[in-house]
Amino acid sequence: HPSAPSLMMNAHFAGVGQDASQEEYEHGIQVIDEDKLFNSNLGTYLSLEKIIPAGFNYHLISVFGSQSTGKSTLLNYLFGTQFGVMSEQERRQTTKGIWMSKNKREGSERGMADNILVMDVEGTDGRERGEDQDFERKSALFALATSEVLIVNIWEHQVGLYQGANMGLLKTVFEVNLQLFVKDSQTTPRSLLFFVIRDHLGTTPLANLQNTLIADLNKLWSTISKPKGLEQSRIEDYFDFAFVALPHKILQPEKFEQEVEKLGTRFREGYNDPKKSGLIDEASLPVFLPQYHRRIPADGFSVYAEGVWDQIVNNKDLDLPTQQELLAQFRCDEISREVLVAFDERITPLEDRQAQDAQAGKPSVIPDLGAVMNAARSQILKDFETNASRYHKGVYTRKRAELESKVDSRLKALFQKQLSAAHKSGVQAFSDAVSGAVKSGQKKGASYDFAQIVESEKEKALEKFAADAQAIVVEGASWSTYQQETNLYKKELDEVSSRLRKEEMRRLATRVERWVRSRLDESIGLEFNKLGSGRGGSRAPEHGERPASEKDLWDRVWTIFTETVQDAERRFTDRARSFDASPEEVEVGLWRLRRKSWGVLRAKIDEEVMEGNILLKLRENFEDKFRYDEHGVPRIWRPTDDIEGLYTKARESTITLIPLLSRFKLSKTSAPPPLDAWIGEAPASVSPADEEDLSPIGGVDDDEGKSLEEEMTTISDAKQADLLIRFKKTADGVYVEAKRSAIGGMTQ
Ligand code: GDP
Ligand code: MG
Incomplete structure (x- = not known):
């Protein structure tokens, strides 16, 4: 595994080190120091150089070569960098480890690509480091894992010296490359090996030097041990080559600068040309081909580089795809x-x-x-x-x-x-x-x-x-x-609707009951009022015959009642149907209506037979029979009249009303009306709430212990006896009065 994430929390992400001044990085940043330690400020540096947001729009170049071959000098000329350069007097190694700097000549008329990062790698034929082949190998691995272009810096006089130090370096590069990119041959990135031949005298043409180098490289390639399966691989499978020769910097400073200027124009972006793979042999071709790019996003570069270096420095098997996955x-x-x-x-x-x-x-x-x-x-x-x-x-x-x-x-x-x-x-x-x-x-x-x-x-x-x-x-x-939620919502609206409809049904029931009450009040009152007329309307009763108004009072009351309620039921049903009440709801409503209506009628009857009212009616009934003749003409009493006979007959007739009025029964059957059948069984869907406000009805609600007979008793036996006495007294008074008026009439 690469460094722990905590280690990789680079300054540019955490915001630490943003205060670091630009001057601190005047000479670029030492990515790897001489003790092989990775500089955790790389992120800060890339952030200062505004590389972080570049995505893939940046390029990495590494320069390799023996010590003191003018590498740093070349980079400084090419890219305006300020890498440390050995002074002519001291002649000791200046570049230690690996330095990085951003191209300072970007935007100049040379048309260089954006965001070129240059890595100046410590020279390798270690005068000071001696036998330190280890660092050479490690830095080569690091450069190959990150860079698109490897500049190999050599003296002209080194060309063809197959045993020279450069060949050792290149051998290392080839081996390391195979080690790195063997894992996944599908995505093997190519690299450009860009040979810069220094102190070119001009006597040997570049083409010849080039051929010599290519021959040596092929020879070298054939000698390195290759992993299984790659024995037949060719050097061109992994590398493109380019060559350039530069004049002596000290002897031909102007020409040197001109050629470096020309070389600078090649650090621009090109496109992959399948026909040209292997050798970029035209002196003006761009060096940044898409296929060389390592595809590490700029904002992940420092983390990636640190992870890669961590693997390298700990001699772990450097597996780039894994590194890229971890980075991702x-x-x-x-x-x-x-x-x-x-x-x-x-x-x-x-x-x-x-x-x-x-x-x-x-x-x-x-x-x-x-x-x-x-x-x-x-x-x-x-x-x-x-x-x-x-x-x-x-x-x-x-x-x-x-x-x-x-x-x-x-x-x-x-x-x-x-x-x-x-x-x-x-x-x-x-x-x-x-x-x-x-x-x-x-x-x-x-x-x-x-x-x-x-x-x-x-x-x-x-x-x-x-x-x-x-x-x-x-x-x-x-x-x-929100389909499901809509369904739930609809369901609840339906529930609320049905609750509101029930309330509405109650209101309707109340209205219909009120209507029933007012109708019964009037029509039943009228029927009882008829009792006051002992002759029963216009038709004079036959002798001894009870007037119709008396005989079938209860039949008419029952008929009026049932018809009124029927009318009310029709109103109730029509209205309830109009607001989609269910048949069950209507059934319960009607059942309640009939029970309530009975209560209304019963109360009306009670009112009619209240002592004061009934006594008045009996008196009127009696007077009507006693004081009017059969033609409805008021009698003028004469002493010869059979006052007593008429009195007795009228009184007896009226007295029979008392038991008649005391029981609600139909004349045809002499039995109470079929109230229980008329109300009917409670519908199956009746709820306790529906019954809450209902008064019990004798003979209908069995568990009330009250019979239908009792329910139909309007005046108790004791009340009847009392009524009889009172009525008789009243009748007696009328009789005495009549008697008096007969005598008085005679006196006149
Ligand atoms: P580096 O170790 O490869 O980075 O080399 P430097 O850039 O530090 O240069 C080492 C010495 O070589 C310095 O004294 C330079 O002045 C000198 N030098 C630089 N460029 C050239 C060149 O093109 N030709 C020659 N002969 N000397 C050079
Ligand atoms: Mg140097």
């Missing part, structure tokens, strides 16, 4: 955290608000939730993609899914809480709207259409819910649907 994991996690900051800024306040509202128990509807969620989601995924998609595809895809699910779980919670708030407030609004409409309908007195009100309010409520839900749909999020 590390960077993707880091990028996730970075992009989550902006997401949190937008989303956390909304989460807090929902939590507060929940605590306060109020439905939390955030007006612009949909817009914020959509913006936050697309922004974070876009930001992540922009930065992370440059990394290992598989890792990126996995990390993106992780981020998406993290983000979505939070958005989903927001989404669902908002839906449930919309649900709650929607149900409340619906219930309020229906009640309000009913109330205003009642106020206007006009008959309102309850079913219509419910239907239109339900439609509005569903539309509102759909609009509320649609407004928070998150684009591209598969969880962002």
